[in-house]
Amino acid sequence: DELVSQIAAGEVVERPASVVRELVDNALDAGASQVTVRLQAGGVRLISVEDDGAGIAREELPLALKRHATSKIGSLADLESVGTMGFRGEALAAIASVSDLGVVSRAHGQPAAWLLDASSGELRPAARATGTTVEVKELFFSTPARRKFLKTDATEFAHCLEAVRRHALARPDVGFAVWHDGRLSEQWRAGSAEQRLADVLGEDFLAQSVAVEYSAGPLRVRGRAGIPDAARARADWQYAYVNGRCVRDKVLTHAARSAYEDLLHGHRQPVYVLHVEIDPARVDVNVHPTKIEVRFRDSREVHQAVRHAVEYALAAPRS
Numbered sequence: 001d002e003l004v005s006q007i008a009a010g011e012v013v014e015r016p017a018s019v020v021r022e023l024v025d026n027a028l029d030a031g032a033s034q035v036t037v038r039l040q041a042g043g044v045r046l047i048s049v050e051d052d053g054a055g056i057a058r059e060e061l062p063l064a065l066k067r068h069a070t071s072k073i074g075s076l077a078d079l080e081s082v083g084t085m086g087f088r089g090e091a092l093a094a095i096a097s098v099s100d101l102g103v104v105s106r107a108h109g110q111p112a113a114w115l116l117d118a119s120s121g122e123l124r125p126a127a128r129a130t131g132t133t134v135e136v137k138e139l140f141f142s143t144p145a146r147r148k149f150l151k152t153d154a155t156e157f158a159h160c161l162e163a164v165r166r167h168a169l170a171r172p173d174v175g176f177a178v179w180h181d182g183r184l185s186e187q188w189r190a191g192s193a194e195q196r197l198a199d200v201l202g203e204d205f206l207a208q209s210v211a212v213e214y215s216a217g218p219l220r221v222r223g224r225a226g227i228p229d230a231a232r233a234r235a236d237w238q239y240a241y242v243n244g245r246c247v248r249d250k251v252l253t254h255a256a257r258s259a260y261e262d263l264l265h266g267h268r269q270p271v272y273v274l275h276v277e278i279d280p281a282r283v284d285v286n287v288h289p290t291k292i293e294v295r296f297r298d299s300r301e302v303h304q305a306v307r308h309a310v311e312y313a314l315a316a317p318r319s
């Protein structure tokens with residue numbers, strides 16, 4: 001069973017950044033308004049994610065670490081309209097199987113906090129305000145083969161930071177802080193969407209991009225598209241979200257890219273942040289354990305909307 005869960009973990013946990021993504025997902029699902037990520041040695045030695053969300057009640061703590069235990073959907077039918085980041089109930093269990101994991105949580109309205117040590121199963125009183133901290137130490141210590149594939153601390157840290165950046169772009173209403181080896185690396189305060197774009201991608205991007213705002217029936221596309229002449233070409237600055245979830249999707253990438261077709265000369269990459277809002281019943285988010293892929297029921301409709309959205313934005317007179 002240990003082996004089975006470690007193999008399953010491989011699908012969810014590839015590197016420290018995968019852990020960061022899952023833990024921040026959980027913090028946001030819990031309604032956090034502030035998320036603090038602390039890393040040591042690129043996340044290999046320590047990943048700690050602290051939130052001020054709803055917390056986990058004492059009697060539910062052991063359940064949170066069980067495989068396929070989720071508090072977020074009650075039935076298969078709920079998958080049709082899943083509104084949370086998580087729903088598979090496998091992240092914490094998977095992470096716990098390849099690390100030394102501990103959870104400290106105080107549920108809203110409860111007088112005390114509790115700490116659960118995943119490896120020993122020990123539950124003991126702790127002290128903290130309402131919310132949850134998940135600490136993941138010595139990732140892959142029991143799976144040296146996987147540990148060998150990790151890059152330098154600096155590279156792993158860059159991936160972790162990128163994972164937080166993706167969340168931060170989707171949730172300007174939430175404050176984020178990232179620490180690495182005891183130093184504050186990034187701090188993004190809660191504020192407007194524009195402020196968050198400037199904080200995360202730089203004032204330059206905000207100045208050298210146009211607003212995207214487009215609807216096609218119930219489908220909505222909004223965000224910001226960089227003006228190619230001016231925008232810095234960054235191969236990794238294409239951010240696409242579907243109902244708030246950051247995804248890598250060929251349909252979206254291709255649609256955005258084709259809107260830029262005549263504007264991009266040579267091999268330059270467009271820079272954009274696009275949020276697609278679509279009826280949850282028209283998109284399947286349960287395609288892959290990492291939930292980074294989605295499948296649209298009608299991908300032509302989505303392609304067209306995104307392409308038009310970006311084309312209109314780029315063609316509009318600039319103010």
Ligand code: ADP
Binds near residue numbers: 064086089090092093
């Ligand atoms: P999922 O997010 O798919 O439900 P996870 O394994 O990520 O599965 O988490 C399992 C459960 O633990 C969640 O359903 C939730 O009830 C609880 N949980 C995990 N992290 C937090 C958190 N930061 N705050 C509150 N509850 C949490």
Ligand code: MG
Binds near residue numbers: 022026
């Ligand atoms: Mg989760």
